[in-house]
Amino acid sequence: MVQLGGRFFDGKLVTGLGATVGARPGTPLPLAQGYVTLGSDSGHRGKKTVGDATFALNEEALRNSVGDQIKKVNDVAFALIHRRCERAPIHSYFVGGSQGGHEALIAAQLFGKDFDGVVSVFPAYNFTLLQLGSNAVAKAGYADGGSGWLSEGKLWQDVAAARDSRRIHHSVQYS
Amino acid sequence: MLLLHGTADESITPYNTVSYYERLRARYGLAGLTSFIRFYLVPGYGHYSGIFDARWDPLDVLDAWVSTGRAPKALVADDANQGSRRSRPLCAYPAWPKYVGKGDPNAAASFTFTD
Numbered sequence: 001m002v003q004l005g006g007r008f009f010d011g012k013l014v015t016g017l018g019a020t021v022g023a024r025p026g027t028p029l030p031l032a033q034g035y036v037t038l039g040s041d042s043g044h045r046g047k048k049t050v051g052d053a054t055f056a057l058n059e060e061a062l063r064n065s066v067g068d069q070i071k072k073v074n075d076v077a078f079a080l081i082h083r084r085c086e087r088a089p090i091h092s093y094f095v096g097g098s099q100g101g102h103e104a105l106i107a108a109q110l111f112g113k114d115f116d117g118v119v120s121v122f123p124a125y126n127f128t129l130l131q132l133g134s135n136a137v138a139k140a141g142y143a144d145g146g147s148g149w150l151s152e153g154k155l156w157q158d159v160a161a162a163r164d165s166r167r168i169h170h171s172v173q174y175s
Numbered sequence: 176m177l178l179l180h181g182t183a184d185e186s187i188t189p190y191n192t193v194s195y196y197e198r199l200r201a202r203y204g205l206a207g208l209t210s211f212i213r214f215y216l217v218p219g220y221g222h223y224s225g226i227f228d229a230r231w232d233p234l235d236v237l238d239a240w241v242s243t244g245r246a247p248k249a250l251v252a253d254d255a256n257q258g259s260r261r262s263r264p265l266c267a268y269p270a271w272p273k274y275v276g277k278g279d280p281n282a283a284a285s286f287t288f289t290d
Binding site: 002020021022023025026027030033035091095096097098104105108116117118119120121122123125126130133147 | 176178179180181184186187188189191192195214222225229230231232233234235237238240241242253255
């Protein structure tokens with residue numbers, strides 16, 4: 001079975017019916033490959049406002065969103081598989097990108113006994129500091145009237161100079 | 176664990192994941208860490224897209240590792256951009272794919288792993 005991650009603030013439901021991050025266009029969906037697939041709404045109902053975190057005023061919803069939902073949903077899936085198939089799944093995996101990748105790290109770190117393996121693609125972990133880091137980049141870009149901004153023209157000049165000095169193959173450097 | 180991040184990620188800097196991986200390495204040591212994790216830093220891959228839209232069927236790779244106990248080797252990612260026929264080796268960090276200097280630059284076979 002494989003749990004698919006991905007949602008967070010918006011509380012939308014990950015149905016488990018879609019493709020996994022990084023799958024080739026022609027690869028059969030996990031469901032078609034014979035996996036039991038599952039996902040969750042990260043443990044709270046969604047609000048339409050982007051970035052609305054008022055759900056976190058509820059202690060259980062907060063704990064769900066930062067990890068508990070992963071364990072709860074997996075436990076329910078295990079129970080349903082037992083009831084339906086009268087045995088445990090062969091393997092239990094977690095796959096996700098971005099916030100789903102963050103959840104894959106949580107699955108491995110907090111609930112390692114529940115998963116045989118995880119895939120974490122461009123994880124959005126350390127979320128608060130990540131956002132503050134972006135603010136620092138923006139501040140640097142706007143500082144001193146934008147003098148630190150690297151124009152595309154200047155960037156290509158520098159790349160070309162570096163290429164010439166190191167004799168790097170043209171088609172590789174530019175591709 | 177399979178961990179992957181693109182160098183052209185416009186939403187989340189890949190250095191966030193590099194930093195995470197380096198902290199794990201300090202904690203577990205290289206031998207301990209590579210017994211359960213592979214980290215791929217992919218040139219040109221962004222956030223679900225990018226100039227090199229890397230596709231590598233990670234669920235299949237993970238299942239093969241778990242089922243056989245043999246860690247993945249010589250993985251190749253294909254570029255899913257329309258009309259592209261590019262492929263590149265996925266190099267376990269800190270290695271990166273280096274063009275060997277001859278052959279088709281769109282073919283993974285024309286690249287080596289370089290630390």
